[in-house]
Amino acid sequence: MTDRSKAKDPEVLNRTLLTEGNFASPNEEIDLTNCDKEPIHIPGLIQPHGVLLAVTNTTEQPLIVQCSRNVDLMLGRTTEELLGRPLEDVVGKAQLAAMQEELGSRTFDPSKLHYMNISIEVGGDPVSFYGIMHESEDLLILELEPASDKEEPVFQDYEWIQTFFCKMKRTGNRVEASQMAAEQIKEMLGYDRVMVYEFDEEWNGKVIAEAKEEGLEPFLGHHYPASDIPKQARELYLRNWLRMIVDVYYKPVEIVPTLHPATGRPLNLSLSVLRSVSPLHIEYLQNMGVGATTTISLIHDNKLWGLVTCHHYTPKYITHRVRNLCNFLGFFFSSELYQRQQLDDYQTEIELKTMANRISNIFIGNTSANRVMEQLKLEEKSLLQVMNASGVAVCYKDKLAIFGSAPEKEQIRELAFWMSRQADDYEYHTSRLSQEHPPAAAYKKTASGALYLALSPDGKDYVIWFRPEVVQVVNWAGDPSKAVLRENDGVRLSPRKSFEKWRQVVESSSLPWKIQELRQLSDLKSIMLKQTENQMRQAEEQAQQNSRILKENEKRYLQLMELSPVAFFTITDNRVVYCNEQGAELFEAANPEELIGKAVANFVHPEFLPVLQRKMAELDANALSLFSMSGRYVTVAGGDRQLEITMASVVYDGKPSLFAIARRREEGEKEVFSEVSNQLQTFINTDSLTEMPNRRFFDENLEKEWKRAAGAGSPVSLILMDIDHFKAYNALYGYQGGDTCLQWMSDILVAIGKPNEAVIARYGGGTFVLRLEAAIEKAVDLAEQIRLGVLSMKIPQTHSDSGDYLTVSLGVSSAYPEPGSGPDDLVYAAERALQKAKNEGRNRVSVIRPV
Numbered sequence: 001m002t003d004r005s006k007a008k009d010p011e012v013l014n015r016t017l018l019t020e021g022n023f024a025s026p027n028e029e030i031d032l033t034n035c036d037k038e039p040i041h042i043p044g045l046i047q048p049h050g051v052l053l054a055v056t057n058t059t060e061q062p063l064i065v066q067c068s069r070n071v072d073l074m075l076g077r078t079t080e081e082l083l084g085r086p087l088e089d090v091v092g093k094a095q096l097a098a099m100q101e102e103l104g105s106r107t108f109d110p111s112k113l114h115y116m117n118i119s120i121e122v123g124g125d126p127v128s129f130y131g132i133m134h135e136s137e138d139l140l141i142l143e144l145e146p147a148s149d150k151e152e153p154v155f156q157d158y159e160w161i162q163t164f165f166c167k168m169k170r171t172g173n174r175v176e177a178s179q180m181a182a183e184q185i186k187e188m189l190g191y192d193r194v195m196v197y198e199f200d201e202e203w204n205g206k207v208i209a210e211a212k213e214e215g216l217e218p219f220l221g222h223h224y225p226a227s228d229i230p231k232q233a234r235e236l237y238l239r240n241w242l243r244m245i246v247d248v249y250y251k252p253v254e255i256v257p258t259l260h261p262a263t264g265r266p267l268n269l270s271l272s273v274l275r276s277v278s279p280l281h282i283e284y285l286q287n288m289g290v291g292a293t294t295t296i297s298l299i300h301d302n303k304l305w306g307l308v309t310c311h312h313y314t315p316k317y318i319t320h321r322v323r324n325l326c327n328f329l330g331f332f333f334s335s336e337l338y339q340r341q342q343l344d345d346y347q348t349e350i351e352l353k354t355m356a357n358r359i360s361n362i363f364i365g366n367t368s369a370n371r372v373m374e375q376l377k378l379e380e381k382s383l384l385q386v387m388n389a390s391g392v393a394v395c396y397k398d399k400l401a402i403f404g405s406a407p408e409k410e411q412i413r414e415l416a417f418w419m420s421r422q423a424d425d426y427e428y429h430t431s432r433l434s435q436e437h438p439p440a441a442a443y444k445k446t447a448s449g450a451l452y453l454a455l456s457p458d459g460k461d462y463v464i465w466f467r468p469e470v471v472q473v474v475n476w477a478g479d480p481s482k483a484v485l486r487e488n489d490g491v492r493l494s495p496r497k498s499f500e501k502w503r504q505v506v507e508s509s510s511l512p513w514k515i516q517e518l519r520q521l522s523d524l525k526s527i528m529l530k531q532t533e534n535q536m537r538q539a540e541e542q543a544q545q546n547s548r549i550l551k552e553n554e555k556r557y558l559q560l561m562e563l564s565p566v567a568f569f570t571i572t573d574n575r576v577v578y579c580n581e582q583g584a585e586l587f588e589a590a591n592p593e594e595l596i597g598k599a600v601a602n603f604v605h606p607e608f609l610p611v612l613q614r615k616m617a618e619l620d621a622n623a624l625s626l627f628s629m630s631g632r633y634v635t636v637a638g639g640d641r642q643l644e645i646t647m648a649s650v651v652y653d654g655k656p657s658l659f660a661i662a663r664r665r666e667e668g669e670k671e672v673f674s675e676v677s678n679q680l681q682t683f684i685n686t687d688s689l690t691e692m693p694n695r696r697f698f699d700e701n702l703e704k705e706w707k708r709a710a711g712a713g714s715p716v717s718l719i720l721m722d723i724d725h726f727k728a729y730n731a732l733y734g735y736q737g738g739d740t741c742l743q744w745m746s747d748i749l750v751a752i753g754k755p756n757e758a759v760i761a762r763y764g765g766g767t768f769v770l771r772l773e774a775a776i777e778k779a780v781d782l783a784e785q786i787r788l789g790v791l792s793m794k795i796p797q798t799h800s801d802s803g804d805y806l807t808v809s810l811g812v813s814s815a816y817p818e819p820g821s822g823p824d825d826l827v828y829a830a831e832r833a834l835q836k837a838k839n840e841g842r843n844r845v846s847v848i849r850p851v
Contacts, residue, residue, distance in 0.1 A: 449510025
């Protein structure tokens with residue numbers, strides 16, 4: 001009857017028959033525990049508001065081989081009278097030819113549905129039917145429904161379409177478009193309730209729009225579990241724009257015979273408009289009190305992403321003309337909503353990307369962990385919203401901060417270690433945390449979902465976003481496991497009693513992480529990349545600076561070594577690498593070469609060796625800067641000598657080393673030895689360029705001064721000064737010019753600070769620090785004097801005569817120490833104050849008191 005040689009028209013709908021699937025066998029009982037295996041495409045039954053005829057499609061004279069049992073009621077003939085008879089006997093020769101022409105001229109796909117008006121003589125009178133035709137496994141399926149006597153004028157269809165289109169185009173986003181569609185379809189079809197329902201990645205559904213009669217319980221925002229619409233049902237929704245149940249309480253009509261006489265298989269009704277509905281779904285609707293339904297599929301790219309579901313609380317029939325209009329609107333609405341979804345996703349992603357960039361800039365623009373945490377606190381809302389999270393933990397440079405609702409700190413650290421082991425490309429996420437990581441069951445209410453992002457290659461810096469259990473934030477309608485109540489009459493579904501059961505089903509699960517959220521991780525990973533770049537650049541700059549400092553120190557060390565009037569040794573890797581003439585004489589060696597290259601242990605008495613090795617290890621670990629002690633040593637000749645030795649930790653020839661000076665206890669020259677020892681101590685504790693105390697010495701003495709001030713009840717003030725744009729100055733004038741500038745700054749600080757009894761040190765780079773035993777008012781005044789003093793020097797910032805001179809920014813903090821406390825908060829406050837001065841435009845003094 002059809003021409004199969006014509007090319008297929010690309011369709012939005014999948015018009016193929018449903019044949020593949022893990023379906024239950026005919027003898028297997030179907031209940032709510034295995035409804036996903038129910039072969040709903042071959043029920044052997046139809047709804048009673050029409051009749052079905054299955055006709056051979058390969059013979060010249062099409063014969064009726066199967067029909068629905070109700071043909072006697074609608075066509076006035078029994079099944080026995082129709083089976084085996086030519087279709088021409090029912091529809092007449094002219095209408096059969098028209099049907100064949102319809103199928104032959106418009107068939108691009110053998111499974112395409114075709115519509116036409118058919119008149120059939122019933123009891124001697126012509127009766128109008130609406131005929132729907134499609135092919136199913138070499139059979140022509142003809143479904144007939146009595147034509148409606150109340151057909152509205154065609155022009156009303158155009159008014160509906162025009163109104164629908166115009167209102168749709170005026171909506172601003174997907175949610176508004178969905179709500180408008182629900183309201184318009186309700187007005188067009190007259191159902192009591194119309195809902196727009198979308199699926200998530202796991203096929204759970206959510207009502208995103210609703211139009212209903214007053215007095216009805218709202219379903220807007222309700223979630224429905226995936227098991228409400230099993231996989232095979234979703235497959236059938238892909239094959240038909242519209243599905244209608246006229247009366248939920250209908251009595252199904254059987255197809256006779258149930259099996260095709262030639263194939264022995266049930267009739268495949270995948271594309272049937274009259275196909276009977278699963279008894280389980282009918283029972284579900286009855287428990288909800290629904291009397292009739294119409295469902296319009298929302299499809300894009302052959303994927304079912306949602307439904308328009310219409311509920312009526314009494315039986316309701318929709319004419320074919322209106323159903324065809326709904327088919328068209330389903331196609332249009334699917335495309336329009338998908339485009340709106342794409343636009344909304346794009347706008348959402350822009351917003352998320354903006355937040356992600358703000359967060360990234362916090363880490364990239366700051367090196368201080370405290371500063372980062374302060375900025376994150378200000379951006380807490382963005383930090384949570386960028387991943388739609390209820391809580392977040394940030395660990396940065398050993399500081400752990402928690403925002404929103406999150407597990408305890410120890411739980412977070414344990415979780416971070418586990419997630420770092422699971423991470424791929426520095427990230428890992430799950431919406432079932434405790435199912436994958438059992439210890440997380442202890443905090444599943446707070447964190448059933450977790451998203452991990454490493455901020456450093458070693459995973460020590462990280463961010464973890466948290467989401468709570470889904471039952472705490474989602475209203476589920478109906479039991480996703482379709483809870484079964486067994487009564488005398490069998491299985492009953494009770495969706496209104498199933499919420500407690502649902503809590504068990506979704507226990508420890510969170511809402512899934514959306515793709516547009518996960519895409520922000522690539523931007524946030526720039527934190528790690530920038531950190532790595534910054535660390536490498538800073539390491540390179542530091543290495544260059546250290547190299548220069550080491551060279552300067554080595555010059556001083558060599559001078560000290562060569563001119564030392566006492567025995568002097570340099571020790572590297574526990575071996576003597578330098579020894580002066582006095583040292584060789586002290587150990588009874590003919591010359592220094594007799595000692596050089598030998599292990600230190602060779603010249604230490606075995607009883608004293610463990611003590612000396614322990615002290616040397618402390619020097620290596622930077623626990624000490626210098627120590628002096630007496631002990632027994634052994635000379636080259638084997639003599640036993642009691643020596644006093646002072647050792648200091650240095651870097652010599654690019655390697656960690658020890659300088660040592662020694663004298664015999666019974667010898668004189670104690671004053672000379674003390675002088676050299678003090679000189680060595682000075683070399684270790686001062687900056688080679690400015691001759692000021694270095695940071696290490698300053699920090700050690702700050703601890704002591706803090707404790708002393710706590711006992712005395714006196715204040716301690718700090719001033720941090722940093723040369724503005726010093727890196728650029730270095731780049732312009734070279735390191736020699738930069739060194740000269742640092743010496744000028746040290747001269748200014750000494751000239752202004754010393755009269756005010758300030759302890760001054762070089763903190764590193766272009767930063768200096770001053771400590772005062774004075775109140776904050778005096779410290780602020782001194783800082784302002786320093787700022788003006790630098791300006792008065794008029795140090796050119798560039799080679800040009802632009803009048804731009806070098807400036808400094810200063811941060812001031814002050815506190816009265818309390819017994820048992822430390823100066824860390826004071827230092828941190830001064831660092832924040834310095835950063836504040838920089839942020840506010842440089843060349844100024846800012847003050848922040850410790851918290």
